[in-house]
Amino acid sequence: MIKKAVLTSLLATLGLAAGSAVAQQELNIYSARHYQTDEALYGDFTKQTGIKINRIEAKEDELIERLRNEGANSPADILITVDASRLAKADEMGLFAPVKSAVLEERIPAHLRTYTWIAFSTRARVIVFNKDLVKAEQVQNYEDLANPALKGKVCTRSGSHPYNLSLGAALIQHNGAEKTEEWARNLVANFARNPRGGDTDQIRAVAAGECGVAIANSYYYARLMNSTRAEDQKVVEAATLVWPNQKTTGTHINVSGAGMLKHAPNKEAAVKFLEYLASDDAQRYFADGNNEWPAVAAVKVNNPALEKLGEFKVDTLPMSKLAGSVPEAQRIYDRAGYR
Ligand SMILES: [Fe+2]
Incomplete structure:
Protein backbone atom coordinates (compact mmCIF):
# COMPACT_ATOMS: atom_id res chain seq x y z
CA MET A 1 0.00 0.00 0.00
CA ILE A 2 1.26 3.48 -0.83
CA LYS A 3 1.69 5.75 2.17
CA LYS A 4 -0.30 9.01 2.08
CA ALA A 5 2.77 11.24 2.07
CA VAL A 6 4.22 9.34 -0.87
CA LEU A 7 0.94 9.48 -2.71
CA THR A 8 0.65 13.21 -2.10
CA SER A 9 4.10 13.87 -3.46
CA LEU A 10 3.39 11.56 -6.38
CA LEU A 11 0.23 13.44 -7.20
CA ALA A 12 2.02 16.72 -6.78
CA THR A 13 4.69 15.52 -9.16
CA LEU A 14 2.04 14.69 -11.67
CA GLY A 15 0.43 18.06 -11.15
CA LEU A 16 -2.71 16.45 -9.82
CA ALA A 17 -2.54 17.80 -6.30
CA ALA A 18 -5.01 20.61 -6.84
CA GLY A 19 -8.44 19.78 -5.51
CA SER A 20 -7.41 16.25 -4.62
CA ALA A 21 -8.93 15.08 -1.35
CA VAL A 22 -5.69 13.63 -0.06
CA ALA A 23 -3.53 16.61 -0.89
CA GLN A 24 -2.81 19.73 1.08
CA GLN A 25 -4.18 22.87 -0.56
CA GLU A 26 -1.53 24.38 -2.77
CA LEU A 27 -0.81 27.56 -4.64
CA ASN A 28 1.49 27.86 -7.63
CA ILE A 29 3.22 31.19 -8.03
CA TYR A 30 5.23 32.37 -10.99
CA SER A 31 7.39 35.15 -9.66
CA ALA A 32 9.87 37.58 -11.12
CA ARG A 33 10.88 38.52 -7.58
CA HIS A 34 13.73 36.69 -6.01
CA TYR A 35 14.88 37.95 -2.66
CA GLN A 36 15.99 35.46 -0.06
CA THR A 37 13.93 37.34 2.49
CA ASP A 38 10.75 36.41 0.60
CA GLU A 39 10.99 32.89 2.01
CA ALA A 40 9.83 33.98 5.47
CA LEU A 41 6.89 35.80 3.96
CA TYR A 42 5.68 32.81 1.95
CA GLY A 43 6.20 30.63 5.02
CA ASP A 44 4.00 32.96 7.01
CA PHE A 45 1.20 32.66 4.43
CA THR A 46 1.37 28.88 4.70
CA LYS A 47 1.27 29.11 8.49
CA GLN A 48 -1.78 31.37 8.38
CA THR A 49 -3.76 29.50 5.75
CA GLY A 50 -2.37 25.97 5.57
CA ILE A 51 -1.84 26.55 1.84
CA LYS A 52 1.49 25.34 0.55
CA ILE A 53 3.25 27.59 -1.94
CA ASN A 54 5.17 26.28 -4.94
CA ARG A 55 7.22 28.88 -6.70
CA ILE A 56 8.78 29.15 -10.09
CA GLU A 57 11.13 32.10 -10.39
CA ALA A 58 12.36 33.47 -13.67
CA LYS A 59 12.89 36.73 -15.51
CA GLU A 60 9.76 38.82 -16.05
CA ASP A 61 9.40 38.33 -19.78
CA GLU A 62 10.24 34.63 -19.57
CA LEU A 63 7.37 34.05 -17.18
CA ILE A 64 4.88 35.74 -19.48
CA GLU A 65 6.20 33.73 -22.42
CA ARG A 66 5.94 30.54 -20.40
CA LEU A 67 2.35 31.29 -19.38
CA ARG A 68 1.45 31.91 -23.00
CA ASN A 69 2.97 28.64 -24.09
CA GLU A 70 1.31 26.68 -21.31
CA GLY A 71 -2.11 28.11 -22.10
CA ALA A 72 -5.01 26.30 -20.47
CA ASN A 73 -2.63 23.63 -19.13
CA SER A 74 -0.70 26.06 -16.98
CA PRO A 75 -0.45 25.06 -13.33
CA ALA A 76 0.18 28.69 -12.34
CA ASP A 77 -2.29 30.47 -10.08
CA ILE A 78 -0.53 33.80 -9.56
CA LEU A 79 1.88 35.93 -11.58
CA ILE A 80 4.06 38.35 -9.65
CA THR A 81 6.06 40.78 -11.74
CA VAL A 82 7.21 44.38 -11.98
CA ASP A 83 6.12 47.29 -14.13
CA ALA A 84 2.65 48.25 -15.26
CA SER A 85 3.60 47.78 -18.90
CA ARG A 86 4.46 44.11 -18.31
CA LEU A 87 1.35 43.54 -16.22
CA ALA A 88 -0.64 45.24 -18.97
CA LYS A 89 0.95 43.02 -21.59
CA ALA A 90 0.00 39.92 -19.60
CA ASP A 91 -3.49 41.31 -19.22
CA GLU A 92 -3.81 42.07 -22.93
CA MET A 93 -2.78 38.51 -23.68
CA GLY A 94 -5.75 37.42 -21.58
CA LEU A 95 -3.59 35.75 -18.96
CA PHE A 96 -5.35 37.23 -15.91
CA ALA A 97 -8.74 36.52 -14.39
CA PRO A 98 -10.88 39.26 -12.86
CA VAL A 99 -10.71 39.36 -9.07
CA LYS A 100 -13.47 40.70 -6.86
CA SER A 101 -12.35 41.22 -3.30
CA ALA A 102 -13.66 43.64 -0.68
CA VAL A 103 -10.32 43.39 1.14
CA LEU A 104 -8.36 44.52 -1.92
CA GLU A 105 -10.84 47.28 -2.69
CA GLU A 106 -10.51 48.60 0.82
CA ARG A 107 -6.74 48.28 1.16
CA ILE A 108 -5.28 49.08 -2.27
CA PRO A 109 -5.91 52.63 -3.58
CA ALA A 110 -8.10 52.73 -6.68
CA HIS A 111 -5.37 54.07 -8.96
CA LEU A 112 -3.18 51.07 -8.07
CA ARG A 113 -5.78 48.45 -9.02
CA THR A 114 -7.19 47.25 -12.28
CA TYR A 115 -10.11 44.86 -12.62
CA THR A 116 -7.60 42.04 -12.85
CA TRP A 117 -4.14 42.70 -11.37
CA ILE A 118 -3.21 44.77 -8.34
CA ALA A 119 -0.11 46.74 -7.40
CA PHE A 120 1.38 45.85 -4.05
CA SER A 121 4.29 48.29 -4.02
CA THR A 122 5.32 51.44 -5.85
CA ARG A 123 8.52 52.96 -7.18
CA ILE A 253 5.23 56.00 -10.35
CA ASN A 254 5.31 52.40 -11.37
CA VAL A 255 4.54 49.23 -9.51
CA SER A 256 5.29 45.70 -8.52
CA GLY A 257 2.08 43.80 -9.01
CA ALA A 258 0.34 40.49 -9.03
CA GLY A 259 -2.72 38.93 -10.56
CA MET A 260 -4.67 35.70 -10.53
CA LEU A 261 -4.29 33.76 -13.75
CA LYS A 262 -7.22 32.83 -15.93
CA HIS A 263 -6.44 29.11 -15.87
CA ALA A 264 -5.52 29.06 -12.17
CA PRO A 265 -6.35 25.62 -10.77
CA ASN A 266 -6.52 27.04 -7.23
CA LYS A 267 -8.57 30.20 -7.57
CA GLU A 268 -9.74 30.41 -3.97
CA ALA A 269 -6.18 30.12 -2.67
CA ALA A 270 -5.06 32.67 -5.25
CA VAL A 271 -7.49 35.33 -4.00
CA LYS A 272 -6.41 34.57 -0.42
CA PHE A 273 -2.81 35.16 -1.47
CA LEU A 274 -3.59 38.48 -3.16
CA GLU A 275 -5.39 39.57 0.00
CA TYR A 276 -2.39 38.44 2.01
CA LEU A 277 -0.17 40.66 -0.17
CA ALA A 278 -2.28 43.60 0.97
CA SER A 279 -1.78 42.79 4.66
CA ASP A 280 0.44 45.05 6.79
CA ASP A 281 3.26 42.54 7.20
CA ALA A 282 3.38 41.51 3.56
CA GLN A 283 3.18 45.13 2.42
CA ARG A 284 6.09 46.14 4.60
CA TYR A 285 8.11 43.14 3.64
CA PHE A 286 7.68 43.24 -0.11
CA ALA A 287 8.21 46.97 -0.35
CA ASP A 288 11.24 47.10 1.89
CA GLY A 289 12.88 44.15 0.18
CA ASN A 290 13.44 46.34 -2.88
CA ASN A 291 13.43 49.87 -1.37
CA GLU A 292 9.91 50.50 -2.64
CA TRP A 293 6.83 52.02 -0.98
CA PRO A 294 3.88 49.91 0.14
CA ALA A 295 0.73 50.33 -1.95
CA VAL A 296 -1.32 50.46 1.24
CA ALA A 297 -0.77 54.06 2.33
CA ALA A 298 -1.09 53.47 6.07
CA VAL A 299 1.79 50.97 6.06
CA LYS A 300 5.20 52.52 6.68
CA VAL A 301 8.53 50.88 5.98
CA ASN A 302 11.57 51.35 8.13
CA ASN A 303 14.05 52.22 5.40
CA PRO A 304 16.77 54.84 6.07
CA ALA A 305 17.11 55.90 2.42
CA LEU A 306 13.39 56.28 1.81
CA GLU A 307 13.02 58.16 5.08
CA LYS A 308 15.79 60.53 4.06
CA LEU A 309 14.32 61.07 0.60
CA GLY A 310 11.05 62.10 2.23
CA GLU A 311 7.63 62.57 0.71
CA PHE A 312 6.72 63.82 -2.73
CA LYS A 313 3.70 64.46 -4.90
CA VAL A 314 2.73 61.26 -6.69
CA ASP A 315 1.08 61.09 -10.09
CA THR A 316 -2.14 59.22 -9.33
CA LEU A 317 -2.93 58.40 -12.95
CA PRO A 318 -4.76 55.05 -12.76
FE1 LIG B 1 14.37 47.38 -11.95
Whole structure:
Protein backbone atom coordinates (compact mmCIF):
# COMPACT_ATOMS: atom_id res chain seq x y z
CA MET A 1 0.00 0.00 0.00
CA ILE A 2 1.26 3.48 -0.83
CA LYS A 3 1.69 5.75 2.17
CA LYS A 4 -0.30 9.01 2.08
CA ALA A 5 2.77 11.24 2.07
CA VAL A 6 4.22 9.34 -0.87
CA LEU A 7 0.94 9.48 -2.71
CA THR A 8 0.65 13.21 -2.10
CA SER A 9 4.10 13.87 -3.46
CA LEU A 10 3.39 11.56 -6.38
CA LEU A 11 0.23 13.44 -7.20
CA ALA A 12 2.02 16.72 -6.78
CA THR A 13 4.69 15.52 -9.16
CA LEU A 14 2.04 14.69 -11.67
CA GLY A 15 0.43 18.06 -11.15
CA LEU A 16 -2.71 16.45 -9.82
CA ALA A 17 -2.54 17.80 -6.30
CA ALA A 18 -5.01 20.61 -6.84
CA GLY A 19 -8.44 19.78 -5.51
CA SER A 20 -7.41 16.25 -4.62
CA ALA A 21 -8.93 15.08 -1.35
CA VAL A 22 -5.69 13.63 -0.06
CA ALA A 23 -3.53 16.61 -0.89
CA GLN A 24 -2.81 19.73 1.08
CA GLN A 25 -4.18 22.87 -0.56
CA GLU A 26 -1.53 24.38 -2.77
CA LEU A 27 -0.81 27.56 -4.64
CA ASN A 28 1.49 27.86 -7.63
CA ILE A 29 3.22 31.19 -8.03
CA TYR A 30 5.23 32.37 -10.99
CA SER A 31 7.39 35.15 -9.66
CA ALA A 32 9.87 37.58 -11.12
CA ARG A 33 10.88 38.52 -7.58
CA HIS A 34 13.73 36.69 -6.01
CA TYR A 35 14.88 37.95 -2.66
CA GLN A 36 15.99 35.46 -0.06
CA THR A 37 13.93 37.34 2.49
CA ASP A 38 10.75 36.41 0.60
CA GLU A 39 10.99 32.89 2.01
CA ALA A 40 9.83 33.98 5.47
CA LEU A 41 6.89 35.80 3.96
CA TYR A 42 5.68 32.81 1.95
CA GLY A 43 6.20 30.63 5.02
CA ASP A 44 4.00 32.96 7.01
CA PHE A 45 1.20 32.66 4.43
CA THR A 46 1.37 28.88 4.70
CA LYS A 47 1.27 29.11 8.49
CA GLN A 48 -1.78 31.37 8.38
CA THR A 49 -3.76 29.50 5.75
CA GLY A 50 -2.37 25.97 5.57
CA ILE A 51 -1.84 26.55 1.84
CA LYS A 52 1.49 25.34 0.55
CA ILE A 53 3.25 27.59 -1.94
CA ASN A 54 5.17 26.28 -4.94
CA ARG A 55 7.22 28.88 -6.70
CA ILE A 56 8.78 29.15 -10.09
CA GLU A 57 11.13 32.10 -10.39
CA ALA A 58 12.36 33.47 -13.67
CA LYS A 59 12.89 36.73 -15.51
CA GLU A 60 9.76 38.82 -16.05
CA ASP A 61 9.40 38.33 -19.78
CA GLU A 62 10.24 34.63 -19.57
CA LEU A 63 7.37 34.05 -17.18
CA ILE A 64 4.88 35.74 -19.48
CA GLU A 65 6.20 33.73 -22.42
CA ARG A 66 5.94 30.54 -20.40
CA LEU A 67 2.35 31.29 -19.38
CA ARG A 68 1.45 31.91 -23.00
CA ASN A 69 2.97 28.64 -24.09
CA GLU A 70 1.31 26.68 -21.31
CA GLY A 71 -2.11 28.11 -22.10
CA ALA A 72 -5.01 26.30 -20.47
CA ASN A 73 -2.63 23.63 -19.13
CA SER A 74 -0.70 26.06 -16.98
CA PRO A 75 -0.45 25.06 -13.33
CA ALA A 76 0.18 28.69 -12.34
CA ASP A 77 -2.29 30.47 -10.08
CA ILE A 78 -0.53 33.80 -9.56
CA LEU A 79 1.88 35.93 -11.58
CA ILE A 80 4.06 38.35 -9.65
CA THR A 81 6.06 40.78 -11.74
CA VAL A 82 7.21 44.38 -11.98
CA ASP A 83 6.12 47.29 -14.13
CA ALA A 84 2.65 48.25 -15.26
CA SER A 85 3.60 47.78 -18.90
CA ARG A 86 4.46 44.11 -18.31
CA LEU A 87 1.35 43.54 -16.22
CA ALA A 88 -0.64 45.24 -18.97
CA LYS A 89 0.95 43.02 -21.59
CA ALA A 90 0.00 39.92 -19.60
CA ASP A 91 -3.49 41.31 -19.22
CA GLU A 92 -3.81 42.07 -22.93
CA MET A 93 -2.78 38.51 -23.68
CA GLY A 94 -5.75 37.42 -21.58
CA LEU A 95 -3.59 35.75 -18.96
CA PHE A 96 -5.35 37.23 -15.91
CA ALA A 97 -8.74 36.52 -14.39
CA PRO A 98 -10.88 39.26 -12.86
CA VAL A 99 -10.71 39.36 -9.07
CA LYS A 100 -13.47 40.70 -6.86
CA SER A 101 -12.35 41.22 -3.30
CA ALA A 102 -13.66 43.64 -0.68
CA VAL A 103 -10.32 43.39 1.14
CA LEU A 104 -8.36 44.52 -1.92
CA GLU A 105 -10.84 47.28 -2.69
CA GLU A 106 -10.51 48.60 0.82
CA ARG A 107 -6.74 48.28 1.16
CA ILE A 108 -5.28 49.08 -2.27
CA PRO A 109 -5.91 52.63 -3.58
CA ALA A 110 -8.10 52.73 -6.68
CA HIS A 111 -5.37 54.07 -8.96
CA LEU A 112 -3.18 51.07 -8.07
CA ARG A 113 -5.78 48.45 -9.02
CA THR A 114 -7.19 47.25 -12.28
CA TYR A 115 -10.11 44.86 -12.62
CA THR A 116 -7.60 42.04 -12.85
CA TRP A 117 -4.14 42.70 -11.37
CA ILE A 118 -3.21 44.77 -8.34
CA ALA A 119 -0.11 46.74 -7.40
CA PHE A 120 1.38 45.85 -4.05
CA SER A 121 4.29 48.29 -4.02
CA THR A 122 5.32 51.44 -5.85
CA ARG A 123 8.52 52.96 -7.18
CA ALA A 124 9.07 56.39 -8.69
CA ARG A 125 10.79 57.24 -11.98
CA VAL A 126 13.08 60.05 -10.89
CA ILE A 127 15.53 62.49 -12.43
CA VAL A 128 19.14 62.40 -11.27
CA PHE A 129 21.58 65.17 -12.18
CA ASN A 130 25.17 66.31 -11.74
CA LYS A 131 25.16 69.82 -10.31
CA ASP A 132 28.53 70.63 -11.88
CA LEU A 133 27.05 70.10 -15.33
CA VAL A 134 23.40 71.03 -15.07
CA LYS A 135 21.42 73.52 -13.00
CA ALA A 136 18.69 72.15 -10.75
CA GLU A 137 16.08 74.44 -12.31
CA GLN A 138 16.83 72.95 -15.74
CA VAL A 139 15.74 69.46 -14.73
CA GLN A 140 12.61 69.69 -12.60
CA ASN A 141 10.23 67.99 -15.05
CA TYR A 142 10.36 65.06 -17.48
CA GLU A 143 9.44 67.59 -20.16
CA ASP A 144 12.60 69.62 -19.34
CA LEU A 145 14.83 66.77 -20.54
CA ALA A 146 13.77 67.56 -24.11
CA ASN A 147 14.94 71.16 -23.86
CA PRO A 148 17.70 71.86 -26.45
CA ALA A 149 19.71 73.54 -23.66
CA LEU A 150 20.51 70.00 -22.45
CA LYS A 151 22.04 68.86 -25.75
CA GLY A 152 24.63 66.14 -25.19
CA LYS A 153 23.75 65.82 -21.51
CA VAL A 154 20.90 63.32 -21.18
CA CYS A 155 21.26 59.58 -20.47
CA THR A 156 18.65 56.86 -20.17
CA ARG A 157 18.46 53.12 -20.57
CA SER A 158 16.82 51.72 -23.71
CA GLY A 159 13.56 53.28 -24.85
CA SER A 160 12.11 49.83 -25.40
CA HIS A 161 12.55 48.98 -21.73
CA PRO A 162 9.20 48.76 -19.88
CA TYR A 163 10.18 51.48 -17.38
CA ASN A 164 10.60 54.03 -20.14
CA LEU A 165 7.54 52.80 -22.02
CA SER A 166 5.43 53.30 -18.91
CA LEU A 167 6.82 56.79 -18.48
CA GLY A 168 5.99 57.53 -22.14
CA ALA A 169 2.49 56.18 -21.58
CA ALA A 170 2.02 58.55 -18.63
CA LEU A 171 3.21 61.48 -20.74
CA ILE A 172 0.76 60.52 -23.49
CA GLN A 173 -2.04 60.50 -20.92
CA HIS A 174 -1.08 63.92 -19.58
CA ASN A 175 0.26 65.78 -22.61
CA GLY A 176 -1.22 63.91 -25.58
CA ALA A 177 0.46 61.73 -28.21
CA GLU A 178 1.64 64.57 -30.42
CA LYS A 179 3.49 66.42 -27.68
CA THR A 180 4.94 63.17 -26.39
CA GLU A 181 6.34 62.34 -29.81
CA GLU A 182 7.95 65.76 -30.00
CA TRP A 183 9.33 65.20 -26.50
CA ALA A 184 10.77 61.82 -27.48
CA ARG A 185 12.47 63.25 -30.59
CA ASN A 186 14.03 66.10 -28.65
CA LEU A 187 15.04 63.79 -25.83
CA VAL A 188 16.87 61.55 -28.29
CA ALA A 189 18.55 64.65 -29.79
CA ASN A 190 19.85 65.50 -26.29
CA PHE A 191 21.48 62.14 -25.59
CA ALA A 192 25.05 62.14 -24.31
CA ARG A 193 25.40 58.59 -25.63
CA ASN A 194 23.27 55.85 -27.13
CA PRO A 195 21.02 54.23 -24.51
CA ARG A 196 22.81 51.37 -22.80
CA GLY A 197 22.96 49.67 -19.41
CA GLY A 198 20.43 49.69 -16.60
CA ASP A 199 19.23 52.50 -14.38
CA THR A 200 22.12 52.18 -11.92
CA ASP A 201 24.54 52.60 -14.83
CA GLN A 202 22.83 55.90 -15.67
CA ILE A 203 23.17 57.12 -12.06
CA ARG A 204 26.85 56.15 -12.01
CA ALA A 205 27.42 57.89 -15.35
CA VAL A 206 25.85 61.07 -13.96
CA ALA A 207 28.13 60.89 -10.92
CA ALA A 208 31.13 60.34 -13.20
CA GLY A 209 30.17 63.35 -15.31
CA GLU A 210 29.61 61.33 -18.48
CA CYS A 211 25.99 62.46 -18.38
CA GLY A 212 24.60 65.66 -16.91
CA VAL A 213 21.19 64.21 -16.19
CA ALA A 214 19.47 60.83 -16.31
CA ILE A 215 16.23 59.02 -15.55
CA ALA A 216 16.18 56.13 -13.09
CA ASN A 217 13.87 54.24 -10.78
CA SER A 218 13.95 55.41 -7.18
CA TYR A 219 14.91 52.04 -5.66
CA TYR A 220 18.21 51.96 -7.56
CA TYR A 221 19.11 55.31 -6.04
CA ALA A 222 17.86 54.23 -2.59
CA ARG A 223 19.92 51.05 -2.86
CA LEU A 224 23.06 53.15 -3.43
CA MET A 225 22.06 55.37 -0.50
CA ASN A 226 21.69 52.33 1.76
CA SER A 227 24.95 50.81 0.55
CA THR A 228 27.90 50.77 2.93
CA ARG A 229 30.43 50.86 0.09
CA ALA A 230 32.38 54.10 -0.06
CA GLU A 231 32.18 54.22 -3.87
CA ASP A 232 28.37 54.02 -3.76
CA GLN A 233 28.27 56.84 -1.22
CA LYS A 234 30.39 58.93 -3.59
CA VAL A 235 27.92 58.27 -6.40
CA VAL A 236 25.01 59.46 -4.24
CA GLU A 237 26.94 62.61 -3.32
CA ALA A 238 27.70 63.43 -6.94
CA ALA A 239 24.27 62.58 -8.36
CA THR A 240 21.36 64.59 -6.95
CA LEU A 241 17.83 63.23 -7.02
CA VAL A 242 14.85 65.29 -8.20
CA TRP A 243 11.20 64.33 -7.75
CA PRO A 244 9.97 65.30 -11.21
CA ASN A 245 6.83 67.31 -12.01
CA GLN A 246 6.05 68.41 -8.46
CA LYS A 247 4.31 71.54 -9.69
CA THR A 248 2.30 69.75 -12.35
CA THR A 249 1.18 66.12 -12.52
CA GLY A 250 3.34 64.67 -9.74
CA THR A 251 6.12 62.15 -10.19
CA HIS A 252 5.40 59.15 -12.41
CA ILE A 253 5.23 56.00 -10.35
CA ASN A 254 5.31 52.40 -11.37
CA VAL A 255 4.54 49.23 -9.51
CA SER A 256 5.29 45.70 -8.52
CA GLY A 257 2.08 43.80 -9.01
CA ALA A 258 0.34 40.49 -9.03
CA GLY A 259 -2.72 38.93 -10.56
CA MET A 260 -4.67 35.70 -10.53
CA LEU A 261 -4.29 33.76 -13.75
CA LYS A 262 -7.22 32.83 -15.93
CA HIS A 263 -6.44 29.11 -15.87
CA ALA A 264 -5.52 29.06 -12.17
CA PRO A 265 -6.35 25.62 -10.77
CA ASN A 266 -6.52 27.04 -7.23
CA LYS A 267 -8.57 30.20 -7.57
CA GLU A 268 -9.74 30.41 -3.97
CA ALA A 269 -6.18 30.12 -2.67
CA ALA A 270 -5.06 32.67 -5.25
CA VAL A 271 -7.49 35.33 -4.00
CA LYS A 272 -6.41 34.57 -0.42
CA PHE A 273 -2.81 35.16 -1.47
CA LEU A 274 -3.59 38.48 -3.16
CA GLU A 275 -5.39 39.57 0.00
CA TYR A 276 -2.39 38.44 2.01
CA LEU A 277 -0.17 40.66 -0.17
CA ALA A 278 -2.28 43.60 0.97
CA SER A 279 -1.78 42.79 4.66
CA ASP A 280 0.44 45.05 6.79
CA ASP A 281 3.26 42.54 7.20
CA ALA A 282 3.38 41.51 3.56
CA GLN A 283 3.18 45.13 2.42
CA ARG A 284 6.09 46.14 4.60
CA TYR A 285 8.11 43.14 3.64
CA PHE A 286 7.68 43.24 -0.11
CA ALA A 287 8.21 46.97 -0.35
CA ASP A 288 11.24 47.10 1.89
CA GLY A 289 12.88 44.15 0.18
CA ASN A 290 13.44 46.34 -2.88
CA ASN A 291 13.43 49.87 -1.37
CA GLU A 292 9.91 50.50 -2.64
CA TRP A 293 6.83 52.02 -0.98
CA PRO A 294 3.88 49.91 0.14
CA ALA A 295 0.73 50.33 -1.95
CA VAL A 296 -1.32 50.46 1.24
CA ALA A 297 -0.77 54.06 2.33
CA ALA A 298 -1.09 53.47 6.07
CA VAL A 299 1.79 50.97 6.06
CA LYS A 300 5.20 52.52 6.68
CA VAL A 301 8.53 50.88 5.98
CA ASN A 302 11.57 51.35 8.13
CA ASN A 303 14.05 52.22 5.40
CA PRO A 304 16.77 54.84 6.07
CA ALA A 305 17.11 55.90 2.42
CA LEU A 306 13.39 56.28 1.81
CA GLU A 307 13.02 58.16 5.08
CA LYS A 308 15.79 60.53 4.06
CA LEU A 309 14.32 61.07 0.60
CA GLY A 310 11.05 62.10 2.23
CA GLU A 311 7.63 62.57 0.71
CA PHE A 312 6.72 63.82 -2.73
CA LYS A 313 3.70 64.46 -4.90
CA VAL A 314 2.73 61.26 -6.69
CA ASP A 315 1.08 61.09 -10.09
CA THR A 316 -2.14 59.22 -9.33
CA LEU A 317 -2.93 58.40 -12.95
CA PRO A 318 -4.76 55.05 -12.76
CA MET A 319 -2.53 52.10 -13.66
CA SER A 320 -5.24 50.86 -16.01
CA LYS A 321 -5.04 54.09 -18.05
CA LEU A 322 -1.27 54.01 -18.05
CA ALA A 323 -1.29 50.45 -19.29
CA GLY A 324 -3.61 51.36 -22.15
CA SER A 325 -1.11 53.83 -23.62
CA VAL A 326 1.96 51.59 -23.53
CA PRO A 327 1.57 50.29 -27.13
CA GLU A 328 1.28 53.86 -28.40
CA ALA A 329 4.38 54.84 -26.39
CA GLN A 330 6.24 52.04 -28.15
CA ARG A 331 5.17 53.27 -31.60
CA ILE A 332 6.11 56.84 -30.73
CA TYR A 333 9.56 55.80 -29.45
CA ASP A 334 10.10 53.72 -32.58
CA ARG A 335 9.34 56.70 -34.83
CA ALA A 336 11.50 58.99 -32.66
CA GLY A 337 14.43 56.58 -32.81
CA TYR A 338 14.37 56.07 -29.05
CA ARG A 339 15.67 52.50 -28.96
FE1 LIG B 1 14.37 47.38 -11.95
